[in-house]
Amino acid sequence: MLFLFERIITMLEWLNQIDTALFVFLNVTLANPVFDVLMPFITHAETWYPVWVVLFIMMLWKGGVKGRWFIVVAILAVALSDQAVNQLMKPFFERIRPCNVVEGCRMLVPCSRSFSMPSSHAVNFFTTATVLAFFYPRYQGWYWSIAFLVGYSRIAVARHYPFDVLVGALTGILFALFCIYLFKYVRRRYNLPLEKDRK
Numbered sequence: 253m254l255f256l257f258e259r260i261i262t263m264l265e266w267l268n269q270i271d272t273a274l275f276v277f278l279n280v281t282l283a284n285p286v287f288d289v290l291m292p293f294i295t296h297a298e299t300w301y302p303v304w305v306v307l308f309i310m311m312l313w314k315g316g317v318k319g320r321w322f323i324v325v326a327i328l329a330v331a332l333s334d335q336a337v338n339q340l341m342k343p344f345f346e347r348i349r350p351c352n353v354v355e356g357c358r359m360l361v362p363c364s365r366s367f368s369m370p371s372s373h374a375v376n377f378f379t380t381a382t383v384l385a386f387f388y389p390r391y392q393g394w395y396w397s398i399a400f401l402v403g404y405s406r407i408a409v410a411r412h413y414p415f416d417v418l419v420g421a422l423t424g425i426l427f428a429l430f431c432i433y434l435f436k437y438v439r440r441r442y443n444l445p446l447e448k449d450r451k
Contacts, residue, residue, distance in 0.1 A: 271415040275350050276357070278407045278414065283358050287408055292360045295373070295405035318446050322387045325435045329379045333427035337375050337420070345369040351410040360409040371412045374403040374420030375427075382428030 293299055311319035351363035381395035403421060406412040412420075438444065 267415070271413045272350075272354065274414040275354065275407060278404070279350070279354075279357050279410055283408075288358075288360060291405040291408035294401055295361065295409050295411070297373070300402075316447065318387055321435065321446065322383065325387075325431050326380055326383045328434075329383055329424075329428045329431040330376055332431065333375050333379050333424050334372065336427070337370055337372050337423065341370055341423070342367040347413075347416070349411060350413050354410070357410045358408075361411065364411065368412055369416045370420035370423055371403065371406050371416045372420065373406050374399070374412075374417045375424040377402045378421040378424030379428045380424075382425050383432065386428075386432050 308323060311323050315322065346367055347369035349364060349366070349368040350357055351359045352365070377399040381392075381399040384395045385392035399421070403417040406417055407414055439446065
């Protein structure tokens with residue numbers, strides 16, 4: 253039993269070394285003047301508030317039944333995943349942000365004392381991207397590109413390690429798929445339409 257525990261500790265230390273090396277490569281080696289301006293803009297939540305407002309207004313106004321279902325599923329998925337991350341996962345892992353411990357990192361926004369694993373930004377954006385891809389698959393390339401950019405920006409500004417973003421992305425996708433499954437079950441169970449019948 254002690255041997256197994258030691259092996260697990262060794263593996264975790266090895267993964268942490270890889271994660272730190274990837275962080276230094278993405279945050280320091282790939283740094284450039286364009287990213288110095290672009291990444292802080294992309295990473296700020298306030299940047300995306302108008303996008304969310306316009307999206308939800310358009311879904312309510314022009315989206316019909318499908319648009320309203322999207323809003324319900326998206327809000328449920330984001331609420332569940334966000335609570336799981338902030339109330340369970342971050343307190344469990346208690347990982348310190350790289351901007352607080354990695355010497356020589358390029359901190360493009362003020363650091364934070366809150367825990368790092370997983371990235372809430374990655375969770376929220378990948379949750380929303382997954383739900384959007386289910387309801388509106390035609391433009392899913394845009395959804396995933398935006399989610400990826402936001403996730404990368406968290407590394408570029410030194411708020412997160414790459415594995416923080418990866419775990420956040422996977423968490424968001426899993427919660428979104430769970431809520432999509434619930435939606436499909438309820439829809440079948442009660443024979444609910446996805447589109448309004450046209451006469």
